[in-house]
Amino acid sequence: MADIVIVGAGPAGIGAAEVLCAEGLKPVLIDEGTRAGGQGYRRPAENLALDMNRLMGSEATKYASLHRRFQALLPRIDYRPGTLVWAIDGNTLHLLRDGRAETLAFDKLLIATGAMDRIAPLPGWTLPGVFTLGGAQAVLKDQGCLIGNRVAFLGSSPLLALAAKQYRDMGAEIAVIADTTPFATKAAATPALLRAPRTLFRGLWYMGASLRAGTEMLHGVTPVAVEGSTHVEALVLRDARGRERRFACDAVALGYGLKPETQLADLAGAAFVYDADFRLFLPRIDGMGRARPGLYLAGDGVRIGGADAAEASGALAAHAILADLGRPQDIEATRALARQVQRLRGFQRGLARAFAWPKAQIAALPDAVTLCRCENVTVGEVRAAMAKELGPVEVNRVKAMTRCGMGRCQGRVCGPALQEIVAAKAGSDAAAGRLRGQAPVKPIALAAAGDSA
């Protein structure tokens, strides 16, 4: 029997495992987290009495159902929680479990590693108290904690209003919801968003809830700075009419939409193409998620589509695996899944246009702003390196010269902003290039290699 390995136990990984199990296969499901669910359907720590129904709101039913289905699946799969895939070499995965390195061979590999926030730096963004929007939600769902008592939400994303509502429901004060995209841009994109009316209305409802709760919601802002001496004290921005506004707060959540976590797909040999809507290099896949023979990509880890698209694309990729193994095909089910994935991802593409990544604001950042916080590299240092004779105009070369993107996070955080700073000089978005992935995908201790005695 073929060894099928799924990396990632969010809705995509679980959706895929269900399809494979239904055909009598027993996939290995690798989860970096300690409990299945991924980021969106994260379960609270054990012994934590958190009202997940209230927290998940309209998604509570789906949340409960996914976890119920996973429990039913558990005896029929080889589930490995707390396991990091740190490298891929040919048909071997290199794992880290309980601090030890081990390997796992595969015939078919499905990568469903999800997404993380895309960060647009601003002056003061490295102050304690500044979180990603996803991070703000994760501490809430995982630990029942808030990132602050009075929180400002800044970025360009429909999730700002959702997270603000979750925070308000849990007792936080909301200083402001500030979106860098002008209202007119969002309104103009609405027709495309009608592809998924339920999601669109949910988004509008969250915005409405914010207004009803009296939270100020601004569109078309230009971020100025996060202020504070040792911790966040205020968010300063210019509103759409150019007036400078200062919002006292003790925490800021930054959300500019999500970017797929593609490092493992890169190490597994996927090809990448530049996507002008998302302004990111994304792995090339066929209609079912095949990236190359034996390699399948699903969920937000390959295309941002949200939880429902993730689950459907996981199931779809599992059908591709079955087809490639020569198993009989359920053509109807496959077609329905493909249509669903296409529709939901199309909606997210519309959102990426509506809630635009503020490329001009990033390209215009002041020199003094920290771009790479792992290596302490400023925007100005990157610009100075590019301005030199024989200076770099490609991201990997800029990284080599300045150390930007070379640290602990391997450019996960600074990468998209670096891309814009370099693109502004290179004169073309795609010409700026793509930060190449390198193992280890996340830092690993020397001791993981084994006893040194």
Next chain:
Amino acid sequence: MSGRTTDVAIVGGGLIGAWTAFFLARRGQRVTLIEKGVVGAQSSGVNFGNLRLQGRFPGQYPLSLRSQALWEDFDALIGEDCEFEQTGHLYLAYDEEEHARLEGYAKVSESYGLAIERVGPADLRRRWPWLGERAVAATFSARDATANPRLVTPAVARAAARLGVDIRENTRVAAVDRSGDGFTLTLADGATLSCGTLVNSAGAWALEIAERFGETAPVFPAGPPQFVTEPFPYLIGPSVQAIDGSVIFRQIPRGNIILAGYPRTAADAQANRAPVPPLKTLAAMKALARVAPILAQCHVIRVWSGIEAYLPDMIPVIGPSETTPGLFHAFGFCGHGFQIGPGVGLCLSEMILDGATPTPLEPFAIGRFRSATTVSEKFRKEFD
């Protein structure tokens, strides 16, 4: 000769090409440096950054020492900083056989005037308390140093450009032809270039030019598997090497520990790829934790490699072509070219302009590959 585009054309903008261009331009030559990608991107830019003098090929010491003097003068010569640090180099032996080899190396180094300090087990632990228990002996050479390879070649190329060198990045050479007593180069974009002297410093891609003029060398591409850890409080000091080659490491002042280790890894010069096999990373991690147990919980954050040119006798080709007057080769530095780079550039400039260099370079003649190739013991040790 008038009518020529340039006096010297250099193919390959690595460390060797850049230094050669610099020294030639300093003496008034018109030089064109042609690089298929960007300067210093391959072995010149991805190597470990060791300016090691201990344990070199004996016939290389005059070149090595001349080169070290240039490194020591880098800032004044080039006008930029390349993170040069005279850290010293510590060579470790783990058994009596290795100890004997260490002693052999030390005697050779000393015969060329290098100061080598022998360090016994007790002193080792007193001076470098983070060392594990097992080392039986060590030698320390204080003049050895390190530099940041990513910064060096672009800096040297910029200095050369200031002296008038025409540097053409992202330019491939499509054909090289003899014309009169000089050469005509046809570039991939169709442009041509004529020169009196041609320097072949194209590294892993150098063979094509050599073979075009009836010469060959069994050059093949490979890469050094390397990694770097997160920053750790600064404590290591010297560049440290186990004599069996399993681990070579140094700590940069900002705290990261950089490691390289044998066996070297396969590289694909055509696809321009040199992936690091994870098993080699693990082996090197284990070896580092053995030499410096204090680092056991230090995290590796990134691995890398790059494409270097190797020869089975583990010494480079440096010198004039034996078939074609006006053609000079300098390639196949076998992972040991960083330290001697400036010296090679200086010697080549002397060979080109004076007809000879005072530095003995006979062992590096390309003609040695006309007869049966010797495979060095180093070769067996550094490859799997």
